[in-house]
Amino acid sequence: MTLxxxxxxxxxxxxxxxLSDVSLQVNKGEIFGLMGANGAGKTTLFSVIAGHIPxxxxxxxxxxxxxxxxxxxxxxxxxxCRTFQIVRPFAGLSVAExxxxxxxxxxxxKLSATEAAQIVDDALDAVxxxxxxxxxAGRLTLSGQKRLEIARALxxxxxxxxxxxxxxxxxxxxxxxxLDTLRRLRTERDLTFVIVEHVIGALMTLxxxxxxxxxxxxxxxxxxxxxxxxxxxxxxxxx
Amino acid sequence: MRLGSALWIALAGxxxxxxxxxxxxxxxxxxxxxxxxxxxxxWSMLSATTGYLSLGHAVFYGxxxxxxxxxxxxxxxxxxxxxxxxxxxxxxxxxxLPVLRVRGPYFVILxxxxxxxxxxxxxxxxxxxxxxxxxxxxxxxxxxLLWWMVGLAxxxxxxxxxxxxxxxxxxxxxxxxxxxxxxxxxxxxxRLKLLAFIASAAIPGAVGGxxxxxxxxxxxxxxxxxxxxxTIVTMALVGGTDSVRGPILGAMGFALLSELLxxxxxxxxxxxxxxTLIVFVLFVPRGLSGLVGRIGGAR
Amino acid sequence: xxxxxSGQLLFAALVSGSLYALVAxxxxxxxxxxxxxxxxxxxxxxxxxxxxxxxFSLFAVPPLVxxxxxxxxxxLLGWAVYAGLFRRMLAKPDLAKRVEANSLILFYGISVILQxxxxxxxxxxxxxxxxxxxxxTWQGISMTGNRLLSLGVAATIxxxxxxxxxxxxxxxxxxxVIERREAAQVVGVNLNxxxxxxxxxxxxxxxxxxVLVSMTEQITPFMGFPFTIVAFVVIIIGGLGNIGxxxxxxxxxxxxxxxxxxxxxxxxxxxxxxxxFVGVLMVRPEGIFTKAVRS
Numbered sequence: 001m002t003l004x005x006x007x008x009x010x011x012x013x014x015x016x017x018x019l020s021d022v023s024l025q026v027n028k029g030e031i032f033g034l035m036g037a038n039g040a041g042k043t044t045l046f047s048v049i050a051g052h053i054p055x056x057x058x059x060x061x062x063x064x065x066x067x068x069x070x071x072x073x074x075x076x077x078x079x080x081c082r083t084f085q086i087v088r089p090f091a092g093l094s095v096a097e098x099x100x101x102x103x104x105x106x107x108x109x110k111l112s113a114t115e116a117a118q119i120v121d122d123a124l125d126a127v128x129x130x131x132x133x134x135x136x137a138g139r140l141t142l143s144g145q146k147r148l149e150i151a152r153a154l155x156x157x158x159x160x161x162x163x164x165x166x167x168x169x170x171x172x173x174x175x176x177x178x179l180d181t182l183r184r185l186r187t188e189r190d191l192t193f194v195i196v197e198h199v200i201g202a203l204m205t206l207x208x209x210x211x212x213x214x215x216x217x218x219x220x221x222x223x224x225x226x227x228x229x230x231x232x233x234x235x236x237x238x239x
Numbered sequence: 240m241r242l243g244s245a246l247w248i249a250l251a252g253x254x255x256x257x258x259x260x261x262x263x264x265x266x267x268x269x270x271x272x273x274x275x276x277x278x279x280x281x282w283s284m285l286s287a288t289t290g291y292l293s294l295g296h297a298v299f300y301g302x303x304x305x306x307x308x309x310x311x312x313x314x315x316x317x318x319x320x321x322x323x324x325x326x327x328x329x330x331x332x333x334x335x336l337p338v339l340r341v342r343g344p345y346f347v348i349l350x351x352x353x354x355x356x357x358x359x360x361x362x363x364x365x366x367x368x369x370x371x372x373x374x375x376x377x378x379x380x381x382x383x384l385l386w387w388m389v390g391l392a393x394x395x396x397x398x399x400x401x402x403x404x405x406x407x408x409x410x411x412x413x414x415x416x417x418x419x420x421x422x423x424x425x426x427x428x429x430r431l432k433l434l435a436f437i438a439s440a441a442i443p444g445a446v447g448g449x450x451x452x453x454x455x456x457x458x459x460x461x462x463x464x465x466x467x468x469x470t471i472v473t474m475a476l477v478g479g480t481d482s483v484r485g486p487i488l489g490a491m492g493f494a495l496l497s498e499l500l501x502x503x504x505x506x507x508x509x510x511x512x513x514x515t516l517i518v519f520v521l522f523v524p525r526g527l528s529g530l531v532g533r534i535g536g537a538r
Numbered sequence: 539x540x541x542x543x544s545g546q547l548l549f550a551a552l553v554s555g556s557l558y559a560l561v562a563x564x565x566x567x568x569x570x571x572x573x574x575x576x577x578x579x580x581x582x583x584x585x586x587x588x589x590x591x592x593x594f595s596l597f598a599v600p601p602l603v604x605x606x607x608x609x610x611x612x613x614l615l616g617w618a619v620y621a622g623l624f625r626r627m628l629a630k631p632d633l634a635k636r637v638e639a640n641s642l643i644l645f646y647g648i649s650v651i652l653q654x655x656x657x658x659x660x661x662x663x664x665x666x667x668x669x670x671x672x673x674x675t676w677q678g679i680s681m682t683g684n685r686l687l688s689l690g691v692a693a694t695i696x697x698x699x700x701x702x703x704x705x706x707x708x709x710x711x712x713x714x715v716i717e718r719r720e721a722a723q724v725v726g727v728n729l730n731x732x733x734x735x736x737x738x739x740x741x742x743x744x745x746x747x748x749v750l751v752s753m754t755e756q757i758t759p760f761m762g763f764p765f766t767i768v769a770f771v772v773i774i775i776g777g778l779g780n781i782g783x784x785x786x787x788x789x790x791x792x793x794x795x796x797x798x799x800x801x802x803x804x805x806x807x808x809x810x811x812x813x814x815f816v817g818v819l820m821v822r823p824e825g826i827f828t829k830a831v832r833s
Contacts, residue, residue: 076425090416101413104406105425156424292639337820344575344638348770349819356812476643509654516647520640
């Protein structure tokens with residue numbers, strides 16, 4: 001079943017075509033990978049989907065609903081949430097308080113205090129931050145802040161979570177832990193992920209399907225094995 | 240905390256009981272303190288929670304006073320006060336959307352400029368009408384006004400407390416920390432900011448109306464005096480923006496200082512005020528509230 | 539209509555415009571490099587004005603000489619404020635985080651102290667002196683020598699500063715700091731030194747503007763705040779931190795104000811200025827003369 005349907009999305013910034021005619025479908029329960037060099041348009045695509053910037057042409061349909069003209073907070077309450085490549089924690093609030101805001105505002109329904117507390121505990125456990133719940137978010141390590149980004153997206157109750165380079169800057173052990181976490185979340189919570197990653201190995205092992213962007217254009221769209229054999233991708237990536 | 244609450248209730252009770260034993264002078268002091276608590280507390284509903292520093296709250300005070308002077312004599316004063324609060328809130332609702340799109344230092348000076356613009360427009364209107372200040376006759380008794388003002392101070396404090404400890408307050412705190420991230424996780428930032436702006440405008444409107452009835456004289460340059468805005472901000476910040484007791488402590492501290500020095504040595508008072516501000520910013524960043532918290536060992 | 543087209547109004551507009559440009563230039567330097575809301579800026583104009591007044595009345599020192607004196611005095615004040623207060627504030631992360639609130643309150647404190655110290659020392663009565671006030675008529679335009687001098691000096695300082703910033707290495711460092719603080723530090727700009735020199739320079743410019751004001755207007759300890767406001771209006775129109783556009787905006791404000799009042803009445807002056815200010819901030823907070831840059 002298609003959860004996210006992107007139909008011919010283009011985005012132009014002045015004379016620059018950041019995205020040109022990108023189409024893709026993400027199925028429910030899938031981990032969908034987005035690859036591409038710096039400036040390929042990955043983050044722009046995220047921003048268009050999440051409602052931060054409007055597409056020049058094309059449209060995004062999520063769970064049967066057209067997202068055109070909706071603000072990011074409305075889109076989040078429909079069940080689609082993104083994280084940021086450069087982390088944006090609520091630095092002055094505690095880790096738990098960061099998640100509580102997400103729980104209270106992330107979904108269409110209003111929650112009771114106990115329900116919200118339950119969701120916060122779940123999200124903390126899911127990413128292993130339970131022991132740091134009272135710490136100010138600004139004082140977490142980078143790895144901790146990356147996990148907080150994911151936990152906050154989870155706490156909104158999103159069905160589809162878009163992760164923008166959550167593994168960049170982590171050491172190999174931390175990347176391993178992150179991979180386990182994401183796989184577990186997918187099976188335990190029936191979540192769908194779209195991930196952008198520079199750590200290609202991680203992306204290859206994790207994704208069901210991968211789309212490769214180059215200068216705003218889709219140059220390959222296939223399973224990780226085939227992407228690995230694709231000459232054009234190799235050319236773009238390894239010259 | 241329970242001891243703290245009891246202390247605040249006793250304080251409010253003392254304020255309300257002053258007319259039964261206190262002098263006219265003491266009543267005047269209590270009226271002033273209650274007024275500044277109500278104003279600073281209202282200001283904190285927007286500015287302490289979201290970090291959008293308003294330097295234009297005099298405009299709501301002035302709008303309230305203006306509406307009240309136009310309505311007294313036509314409707315009972317209780318309704319005039321409510322109308323003053325309502326008009327200030329309505330005014331905030333009307334200007335809120337474009338004003339709240341502007342952030343950081345721009346918001347600070349925009350609110351100031353807006354307040355001054357309204358002041359000069361009202362001055363123009365009044366002089367075009369040939370009025371150079373309006374007198375009000377038939378004002379309510381002083382103790383009635385005092386009770387209203389103490390009531391507003393209590394209401395503003397309870398309101399500020401309720402906002403901080405609610406879902407609404409959690410959303411506003413997220414906006415203060417990172418507006419983009421807040422929106423991404425579902426916080427309707429525009430709506431919440433507008434609601435906070437309206438909430439923080441209403442009580443200053445009523446305060447303006449009451450202050451007008453007490454002086455029984457309206458003059459636009461005074462009613463919209465930017466010094467009101469500056470005083471609110473300094474009281475709230477020196478008091479401390481981390482908790483609701485901050486504005487109370489700030490208002491009481493300044494009122495005390497001004498009673499001690501203002502009438503005898505106004506310039507010295509202002510110099511002491513300036514030095515106090517500098518010392519607080521550099522050495523007491525959490526304000527009086529933080530000091531009290533450290534001494535009491537509580538948060 | 540005839541008065542509108544005569545050179546008389548244009549001259550008046552240029553005189554006030556050059557003064558606005560000069561006052562705003564100082565504020566723009568301080569805001570651009572330090573991101574501090576200096577609401578005490580107008581009080582430096584006041585200090586400059588008092589310096590010129592006392593030098594002239596007590597020792598008959600001409601304002602042109604006081605220009606140097608006022609600049610030095612205000613620069614010294616700038617050094618004291620930066621070294622004593624702001625370096626301390628900017629060094630503490632928890633204070634620097636709330637830099638808007640903190641700089642606003644600090645400068646409010648400074649402003650209140652300067653005004654009231656002056657009032658205590660010299661009383662609040664307004665003062666003035668006569669200098670070069672004979673009327674000269676040229677091409678049908680009547681002007682006084684002091685206004686002509688004010689225009690000349692203000693324009694010279696404005697354009698001199700502009701040229702200095704464009705061609706001297708310090709100017710490059712300064713512009714780098716205005717545009718990209720962190721990056722400027724990485725490429726070897728000494729942030730601390732640039733900030734100190736800029737705040738001294740910005741204060742000095744305000745002091746010199748004060749000397750010019752004192753030649754044509756009555757002065758009081760509380761004359762400063764309107765100048766602060768005008769300076770903010772100008773740099774909002776020009777775009778905060780944009781030095782050249784700020785100077786242009788100063789002259790524009792002079793023109794708009796002078797001709798606006800000529801078309802309506804002096805009672806509309808404040809409405810005009812604040813209306814412009816609020817309008818620009820709401821519609822284009824990045825300034826009218828700047829190209830829109832969006833990330």
